[in-house]
Structures are given as structure tokens and as C-alpha cells.
Amino acid sequence: MADQDAGSGEDKRPTGIPALRWEEPPEGPVLVLLDQTRLPAEEVELVCTDPAALVEAIRSLAVRGAPLLGVAGAYGVALAAVRGFEVEEAAAALAGARPTAVNLAVGVRRAQAAHREALARTGDPRQAAAAALSAARALHREDAEASGRMAAHGLALLDELLPAGGHRVLTHCNTGSLVSGGEGTAFAVALAAHRAGRLRRLWVDETRPLLQGARLTAYEAARNDMAYTLLTDNAAGSLFAAGEVDAVLIGADRIAADGSVANKVGSYPLAVLARYHHVPFIVVAPVTTVDPDTPDGASIEVEQRPGHEVTEVTAPQVPVAGAGGGIPVAPLGTQAYNPAFDVTPPELVTAIVTEEGVASPVTAEALAALCARSRQV
Numbered sequence: 210m211a212d213q214d215a216g217s218g219e220d221k222r223p224t225g226i227p228a229l230r231w232e233e234p235p236e237g238p239v240l241v242l243l244d245q246t247r248l249p250a251e252e253v254e255l256v257c258t259d260p261a262a263l264v265e266a267i268r269s270l271a272v273r274g275a276p277l278l279g280v281a282g283a284y285g286v287a288l289a290a291v292r293g294f295e296v297e298e299a300a301a302a303l304a305g306a307r308p309t310a311v312n313l314a315v316g317v318r319r320a321q322a323a324h325r326e327a328l329a330r331t332g333d334p335r336q337a338a339a340a341a342l343s344a345a346r347a348l349h350r351e352d353a354e355a356s357g358r359m360a361a362h363g364l365a366l367l368d369e370l371l372p373a374g375g376h377r378v379l380t381h382c383n384t385g386s387l388v389s390g391g392e393g394t395a396f397a398v399a400l401a402a403h404r405a406g407r408l409r410r411l412w413v414d415e416t417r418p419l420l421q422g423a424r425l426t427a428y429e430a431a432r433n434d435m436a437y438t439l440l441t442d443n444a445a446g447s448l449f450a451a452g453e454v455d456a457v458l459i460g461a462d463r464i465a466a467d468g469s470v471a472n473k474v475g476s477y478p479l480a481v482l483a484r485y486h487h488v489p490f491i492v493v494a495p496v497t498t499v500d501p502d503t504p505d506g507a508s509i510e511v512e513q514r515p516g517h518e519v520t521e522v523t524a525p526q527v528p529v530a531g532a533g534g535g536i537p538v539a540p541l542g543t544q545a546y547n548p549a550f551d552v553t554p555p556e557l558v559t560a561i562v563t564e565e566g567v568a569s570p571v572t573a574e575a576l577a578a579l580c581a582r583s584r585q586v
């Protein structure tokens with residue numbers, strides 16, 4: 210078992226490069242991404258000069274995680290506009306690049322609406338492009354601010370639920386600064402607990418098949434000097450049975466109006482384990498992840514990913530061989546079931562923490578009230 214305690218403390222940034230940034234070199238504006246498929250082996254930038262490159266980066270998970278997908282989608286619309294691409298076409302391609310994380314479509318729509326409004330008002334494509342960019346920048350800023358507020362609400366909730374302190378928190382997938390303009394969602398809460406001296410251990414699920422936990426969350430935890438331990442996803446059950454988990458903290462890709470939570474596949478089994486073992490199961494997400502147009506869990510479209518992600522090892526440091534570019538770990542031609550997400554029903558969720566406050570118990574009414582609060586600001 211990889212067990213990493215407090216490290217050197219030299220560099221507190223989760224990576225040397227922000228997950229995403231807008232730049233305006235003399236050759237023309239670009240969206241620069243930290244290529245997350247290459248982490249933790251190397252920090253490599255991916256420079257998008259057109260919306261098609263960004264769509265590919267989204268599909269390949271070079272840029273990923275619900276809040277950051279929203280920000281990327283908004284910048285993608287701005288990129289299309291400033292570089293003279295057909296904006297409506299680009300917006301449709303960006304919004305459809307991945308179906309489950311609602312933030313992507315929300316971010317795209319926000320920049321698209323700003324673009325349309327400015328174009329209708331001024332008739333000037335340059336002013337419309339500037340409006341789209343300013344909408345993307347505003348969303349980026351708001352996302353960073355929301356992180357801080359979610360962390361504060363989440364830590365207060367943890368302390369309330371676990372008054373003894375010394376929290377041992379299990380998390381799944383990756384929810385830190387690699388998915389956000391700020392410090393993330395669930396990870397930001399764990400980080401706040403760590404900074405307050407109240408995180409005893411962060412249990413990190415490796416998150417098969419693309420290893421966002423092992424490659425990205427462990428990376429962020431190490432960079433922040435957190436006491437963390439990596440486990441295979443299927444070791445979680447014995448960890449609960451041993452009484453080693455005080456709370457589960459995860460993010461969300463879409464929360465239906467009834468409180469059903471779509472998140473990285475493997476989240477639902479953790480919710481079932483948590484209920485059986487009487488452990489709080491806490492979801493942390495900005496209100497933009499709550500989708501009032503999706504009534505319930507059954508209405509959430511779950512992205513199905515290619516089978517080779519399961520039948521081959523595709524970690525970045527592994528040389529290429531199989532059909533998907535990785536080393537085969539199953540007989541050639543093996544069919545794979547590879548949903549990217551699963552859906553946890555609201556009755557298994559102890560609380561949903563947003564930047565506007567906490568819904569607990571998780572009900573449609575409580576969620577609607579948090580969303581209404583955000584619209585008033």
C-alpha cells in the first residue's frame with residue numbers, strides 16, 4: 210500500500226501549472242490546458258487554438274472534472290468567437306463533447322448567451338467576442354470563489370457530524386484544483402480540514418479505469434503535504450469494515466432536481482457501504498451542478514467510455530501496444546462495460562454541500578432553495 214505522509218513542503222501549489230488559462234500571444238488568443246492525461250509523470254501544456262482541439266481535449270480527459278469543464282466550455286465559445294469560427298456550431302460541439310457533467314453545457318450556454326446578446330445589440334463580432342470572453346472570465350472567477358465557500362461549509366459540517374475530530378476521510382476520483390478555478394469541491398473540504406489540523410487521513414480511491422484518484426488526487430494530496438493513503442477501489446469495503454472511515458467526501462457531475470447524484474463510477478457502491486456502516490456520505494458541488502431540468506436519477510445520461518480503457522492499461526508512463534494504445538490486460542476482443550459515472554439516490558446521501566449552504570436531508574425543496582439563493586446574488 211502506498212502510504213505518503215507529510216512531505217517536504219517546498220511547493221504548496223497542486224501543480225506548477227494552473228489547470229487552464231487564457232493567453233493572448235501575438236499569434237492570437239489561445240486556451241492553454243494542463244494535459245491531465247500525462248499526470249503525474251509530467252506537466253505538459255496543451256495549447257488550443259481552435260474549438261475542435263478543445264473538444265478533443267475534453268473527450269480525451271486532458272481537461273476534465275465538472276466545474277472546470279464548465280469554465281473550459283465558456284472559454285471555448287470565446288475562442289471560437291475571437292478566432293472567427295462559427296460560434297453557434299462550436300458551442301454545440303463543445304456542449305456535446307461529454308454528456309453527463311452538466312456544468313459543461315451550462316458554461317457553454319453562458320458564454321453563448323453573452324455573445325448572442327452583444328451581437329444583437331451592437332452588430333459587431335469583435336464586441337460579441339469580447340462579451341463571450343468576459344462571461345468566461347466571470348465564470349472562472351466565480352468558480353474559484355465558490356470553492357472557498359464550499360470548503361468552509363463542508364468543514365463546518367464535518368466538524369458538526371464528527372465532533373471527536375481527527376477526520377479520516379475517503380474520497381473518489383479527483384476533485385481538487387485540477388477541476389476548478391479554485392481548490393475544488395470535495396478535495397477543497399479535505400484540504401480545509403488538513404489546514405485546520407483536523408484531517409487525520411485522506412483515503413484515496415485509485416478510481417479505475419483511468420486512475421484519477423491515483424494519478425491526480427494523490428498528486429494533489431502530496432503537493433499539499435496531506436497524510437494520504439492510496440487504495441484500490443475494491444479495498445474500500447474492508448476499510449469500512451475495519452472502522453477506518455469517518456466520512457466519505459465526493460464531488461458530482463450532475464445533481465438531478467430530486468437530489469440524485471451522478472459522479473465517477475464507483476461512487477454509488479461507496480454510498481451503499483457508507484449507509485451500511487453508518488458513515489456520513491457527503492457530496493460537495495457548486496449550485497451550477499444542480500440541474501433543475503433533470504428531474505431524477507433515471508433521467509441522467511451516463512457517458513459510456515470505450516472498452517479499451519478497461520481492457521488495456523493506458524497509464525501515461527506505459528508504452529503503447531493494444532488497440533487503444535495501451536498494454537492489453539484482457540484477451541483481445543474482450544467486451545467491456547465502462548460507464549464513466551454512476552448515480553446515487555438521494556436517500557443514500559447525507560448532505561449536499563454547495564457554496565450557498567448545505568442541503569441535509571437531501572430533498573428537492575432544500576436543493577431548490579439553495580439554487581434560488583444563488584440566483585438572488
Ligand code: MRU
Pocket residue numbers: 270273274275276310381382383384385388393394395421459460461462472473474549
Ligand atoms: O471523468 P472525469 O474525470 O471528468 O470525472 C470527474 C468526476 O467524476 C469528479 O468527481 C466530478 O467531476 C466532480 S469534480 C468536482
